[in-house]
Amino acid sequence: MADAAPAAGTAEAPLFERLCIIGPGLIGSSILRVARERGDIARHLVATARSEATLARVRELGLADTVEADPGRAVEGCDGVILCVPVGSYAGVMARIAPHLSPGCVLSDAGSTKGSVIRDLTPLLPKGVHLVPAHPMAGTEHSGPDAGFAELFKGRWCILTPPPGTDPAAVARVRALWERAGSMIEVLDATTHDKVVAIVSHLPHLIAFTIVGTADDLAQETREAVLRFAASGFRDFTRIAASDVDMWRDVFLNNREAVLEMLARFTEDAQAFGRAVRWGEAGFIEDRIKRGRKIRRSLIELKQA
Numbered sequence: 378m379a380d381a382a383p384a385a386g387t388a389e390a391p392l393f394e395r396l397c398i399i400g401p402g403l404i405g406s407s408i409l410r411v412a413r414e415r416g417d418i419a420r421h422l423v424a425t426a427r428s429e430a431t432l433a434r435v436r437e438l439g440l441a442d443t444v445e446a447d448p449g450r451a452v453e454g455c456d457g458v459i460l461c462v463p464v465g466s467y468a469g470v471m472a473r474i475a476p477h478l479s480p481g482c483v484l485s486d487a488g489s490t491k492g493s494v495i496r497d498l499t500p501l502l503p504k505g506v507h508l509v510p511a512h513p514m515a516g517t518e519h520s521g522p523d524a525g526f527a528e529l530f531k532g533r534w535c536i537l538t539p540p541p542g543t544d545p546a547a548v549a550r551v552r553a554l555w556e557r558a559g560s561m562i563e564v565l566d567a568t569t570h571d572k573v574v575a576i577v578s579h580l581p582h583l584i585a586f587t588i589v590g591t592a593d594d595l596a597q598e599t600r601e602a603v604l605r606f607a608a609s610g611f612r613d614f615t616r617i618a619a620s621d622v623d624m625w626r627d628v629f630l631n632n633r634e635a636v637l638e639m640l641a642r643f644t645e646d647a648q649a650f651g652r653a654v655r656w657g658e659a660g661f662i663e664d665r666i667k668r669g670r671k672i673r674r675s676l677i678e679l680k681q682a
């Protein structure tokens with residue numbers, strides 16, 4: 378069933394009767410929050426997490442109607458399930474939930490890589506369960522159930538990568554969920570998605586993790602000065618570099634080809650820049666800076682800055 382028609386004189390009917398969020402961290406708890414706030418995403422919200430501490434915190438915050446430690450029991454009777462765990466743990470989580478997924482259920486996710494998600498979930502997908510992978514292009518460097526907020530997805534893109542032949546009604550429901558969360562939707566194939574995010578997200582993170590390490594390797598005296606004067610640009614790298622370890626390890630390990638391809642292209646371009654600096658080629662340097670400014674302006678115009 379697609380986006381349910383609203384009953385006369387009432388708000389729109391919920392898209393899901395029973396929606397389970399697996400991994401109520403930054404992304405998962407933000408989905409729970411916006412679903413709670415709106416009321417038209419799911420009638421009943423279920424959450425399951427790995428640790429006792431997260432389960433207890435989700436209960437304290439009142440983020441879900443049912444908080445269940447066992448992922449298999451959590452998904453029972455659900456018509457919607459969203460994996461919000463690090464992408465490296467998908468195969469293990471899927472092995473636990475697959476026997477409990479109901480026919481007709483829409484299985485989606487929020488993972489930052491999409492080829493690996495289809496690779497890991499498809500072999501265990503029960504007949505009649507619809508897989509509609511998704512990637513909300515929204516986030517912060519914070520994690521855990523306290524880090525989430527209902528407005529996280531507002532005005533941000535969410536990319537759907539349904540494999541060929543996916544039930545259009547299941548895709549429509551996932552699209553409607555993200556639209557109700559405030560997102561703009563794009564549908565891409567998984568390979569294109571993985572290349573795009575390698576350049577817009579994964580490579581910038583790789584550079585940030587590397588540059589703060591390079592600064593940390595400097596001699597004591599220089600390192601102290603770097604930290605003291607960090608406001609001049611370096612600070613933005615340290616914010617990105619403060620991101621979650623498990624999530625980012627899994628992203629790099631699960632988007633290997635695309636990250637390596639983009640890194641190779643970047644390295645060539647950075648070396649060309651370096652050569653221009655060495656040989657005093659002011660025109661080349663100016664051209665690069667002008668290009669950077671132009672790209673920034675177009676991002677501002679697109680309201681994505």
Ligand code: NAP
Pocket residue numbers: 399400401402403404405426427428429431432461462463464466470487488489490512513514515516517518519520521522524621623624628
């Ligand atoms: P997070 O705040 O660290 O939350 C991760 C959740 O997954 C927690 O509830 C955690 O449970 C659970 N978890 C971790 N490892 C697990 C495992 N091995 N088995 C089962 N559950 C496990 O992470 P997040 O930032 O919300 O990211 C969640 C997903 O969204 C990831 O796939 C990430 O790639 C994607 N994503 C993230 C961002 C971002 O900027 N952060 C943006 C878009 C998409 P416990 O707390 O109990 O350990």
